[in-house]
Amino acid sequence: MKGFLAGALCALVIGGSTAAFAQGPSAEDQIRYRKAGYSFMAWNLGKIKEQAIDGSVAFDAAQVQAAANAIAGVANSGMGALFGPGTDKNVGSQVTNVKPELFQNFPDVAVLGNNLSTAATRLAEVAATGDQAQIRTAFGELGQTCKACHDKYRKR
Template structure:
């Protein structure tokens, strides 16, 4: 429990520093950081999926779910600043321009994603594989909602 508290305190402090640093980020850096966040979430979702399909390790699932929730709650929306709606130099983005035109809908999708990530983290702490599977499916639905509407195809 102390480790979780310490991680939370460090995370909050890092977010405070990050919000100041965000003002200094160039558009290409914003794109790179948000892509890194999504890649890290994807990797953790893969760990959960492999646990659900194979030998279930509740500690590994809980750690992955906590990582996803941490990123979901990190304020990544700030990484969609002006100039990040298009490729910048060698830095490519797959976000559709419509993303920046429909912020109310984007906000709803983001809130649903955060709620689903928080729920997965909560459920994963119980160790119940069936409940984790259900919560994981709901999280995937929230990811898909954004991808379907605002992510360009490869």
């Protein structure tokens, strides 16, 4: 929550000053980084799904733990800072699927981002125990937090 809110507020406050904002990534890079972050989480979620949900790949506690830690790392990295001014539309090489509504609802987005962080931290905690039943529950709860934000703020 703090990370997302700080990033969002920061972007709001210094949005008028390109000189101040130039210290962070460009709008094009913010879109690039957030898409990479979400895709990287999805890749790691897929690995956990194969091993702990579908059983299409043998369960390896160390791999599941590594994947959960990677997701928690991204989820807790302060991704709110990647929704700065000018990132509500395509920039340069970057196509964005963000809905404009996200930029009018930062407090709500912060709650959704906080829910993601909490669920990702929880999944990492249970992954460390190797308990498959708890991993499945935490995985489901994490997936809900992804969907909750996409339903509101992602075009497709």
